[in-house]
Amino acid sequence: MTAYVFVGPTLAEEDRPRDWDVVYLPPVEQGHITALVQEAPTAIGVIDGRFHDVPAVWHKEILEALHVGVPVYGSASMGALRAVELAPFGMRGIGRVFEQYLGGVLEDDDEVTVAHAGREDDHVQLSDAMVNIRATLREARARDVIGDATEQRLLDLAKATYYSRRNLRLTLAEGRAAGLPAHEIDALSAFVAEHSVDQKKCDALAMLAVMRDEHGTFPGAEARFPLQRNAFVERSHSNGLIHDGAGDFLRVDAILNEVRLRPARYLRLRRGALGTVVSRLGTPPGDARTRTSAALARFRTIHHLTADASWRSWLAEREYTQDGFTSLVEDEVLARGHRPYGGALNLPLLRALRSDADYARVVRRARAKKHFLAAHGLADPSGPGQAADKEVLRWYFASTGTPFPGDIHRYATSLDFLDGYEFLKAVRDEFHYVSGDPTTPSAVPEMACETRETDEDDLKSHISAAVWQAEWPTR
Template sequence: MTAFVFVGPTLAEEDRPRDWDVVYLPPVEQGHIHALVQDKPTAIGIIDGRFHDVPAVWHKEILGALHAGIPVYGSASMGALRAAELAPFGMRGIGRVFEQYLGGVLEDDDEVTVAHAGRDDGHIQLSDAMVNIRATLHEARARNLIGDATHQRLLDLAKTTYYPQRSLRLTLAEGRAAGLPEHEIDALSAFVADHSVDQKKCDALAMLDVMRSEHGTLPKAEADFPLQRNAFVERSHSNGLVHDGDGDFLRINAILNEVRLRPARYLRLRRSALGAIVPRLGTPPADAEARTSAALARFRTTHHLTAGAQWQSWLAEHAYTQDGFTSLIEDEVLARSHRPYGGALNLPLLRALRSDADYRRIVHRTREKKHFLEAHGLADPSGPGPVADKEVLRWYFSSIGTPFPGDIHRYATSLDFLDGYEFLKAVRDDFHYESGDSPAPSTVPKTAHEVIEPDSDDLNHHITTAVWQAEWSAH
């Protein structure tokens, strides 16, 4: 019965209570809530979120969690913003910042926005939130340390400062330079040294207290609103994120690419994922007959059954007629032609992969590769790499024991990559990861690919392989 809380600069590690079943995650971004819903958490709390360099968390995915009966709490920062917006739908807002947004006292996002360091540096805060400056100046005025005019002028100075540079120290310096009364600035400087108000922290701790007190005691809520889905939302989910169980989020495509780059395993996974879909696939493709003939020829060549007598003997041994075996090829051609738009096959593939005994290892490798590429500045490369594309591709095809195809695009799409570029990107990422060194390895790395051979008597796999190979090896 685990709760998850997204938090960053608002609460330092040492300020996060851990005397209950809670997992603290980095600031929320688009796709995180949807990924967590799949883990069926007891509650989700949002304190901090990202938006400047990545898409912000969607209202729709929070609504999805609420619709699934999962309590969602918000406070302090991004959480307060979303809670004020989604309060009518059941999101629980807690704290003064939330109340001010809900009541219209605050409207601008920059009231809670701060600049901060990354996860590796503990999300150290690099600027002051406007709501904290407001709370501190309000307290100073209540203690008669500053008058109304000085209070308003300092608020104006802080508000007109771009949020990454905003700080109370800078605001006081600007106030002094603007000619505000020296004794008021001096009194305020002495006050803030020990008594500045961190309203965001107060609100965040208040939310955690409520979550902890209610943890596991709330009945599953029944949503009183319909959740409308559309093609855009479905595509975003099928190409979205997966929570890896260790506090990180991975792209579904990145996990599936680990398998796509190992064709023997991917063909098995794809066949398993399509098992329940094949009867509903509809009309065969226009070139089904040609593809069936090519795949049948590939199967007979691979298994040394090109001679008529050998072929008839093999069919009799396996209790097939010519037409009966050809129908198996036709079924596989139909299944192989199913490539839904926008990665709609991704979720069935992921569900099938989750039941694989090797799933945790695949997720681990995906995460390690992601971190390696980020650490070496290779997460989103632009332009050609230090090693020629053809050399990288030769390394890959040699590592899986497959001849270099004449048409990379056709090979890529046969493994459900969008195009040749997406395939090359996946191969290059693997190349760098296997090199285990800098972005410019001096030599081609030795392969660490696991080549999974099919069982010798797995006829279904041999049929799938024949159809697959016929797709990209045809001229």
């Protein structure tokens, strides 16, 4: 019965109530709510959100949560904005900021926007929210600390300042320089030191109080609206984020790449994800016969069965006819021909991986790699300190014992990477992470946790490997 709340600079760590079953997560961004819905939360609360450097939380993912009966609350900041926009669909808005937006008193997004530090610095706030400045000045005027004219002039000065540089004390200095009554500015400075109003914090605490009071009694009402699952929704699921259970979100591709870079293992995972998909039920590709012949030849080469006598002996020992074994290879060729567009196979792959006993380790490694690359400034593939392409490719193919392909793009797509660039980025990330050196490692490292799974007793794995290798030429 866990509720999740996205919060950052609005509420400091020590101000977040923990006397109920709640998990606090960093400011929300696009894909976070879609990921959480998969865990069937009792409720989701949105206070803070990111938008400047990442896509903002999508309206559609909130609608998805509401549609499946997960209550979604919003207040104070990004939560108030989304709650106003989605109130007709059932999102619960709470607090004065929400009410002011709903009533048209406030319109601009910058009223609640602030600059803040990153997660490693507890999202400490670096500027003042306009709604907090308004609330403080309103309270000062109500107590006759300042008059109407001074309040309005200070509001104008603050509003004219870019949100990341807004600071009430600097605004007071600007007011003094602009000729506002010195006695009012002096009195207001003293007032602000003791009685400034943090409206966003008040609203956030009010929302949490409501969620806590209603926790365990959230109604599972049916959605009051139809939800159209278009291509954008499907893409957000297959190429989106998952919650790792430790307060972090990881890209589905980042997790799958941990396995894609280990071909033998990935081929087995892919075969399991395809399940009972048999291409014989549809129209086989026009080059199926050619691909089958190439794969069969590759199989015989790998296993030193190119001589006809040894090949016939091998088949006889396993009670296969030539046609019968060729049919096995053809089945794998047809299954390999199933290449869903745009990562449509990602979710079946993820489900197959989750049933693996090693899933938790894979997720931990993907998370550790993500934070390592970010800490060393290597998350951007075009940034400084990146190793040379040829260096990392030589290392990768040597580490996996795979022949160097003559066509990197074909090799990449054979492992369901979108293209050669995505493959190269994944390899480069792995190279830097394994080496532990963000620039140029002095020695070529082994791939961490690499297991060369040969499956000597697994004929299907040998066939898969032959079919796969026949898809891309070697040098």
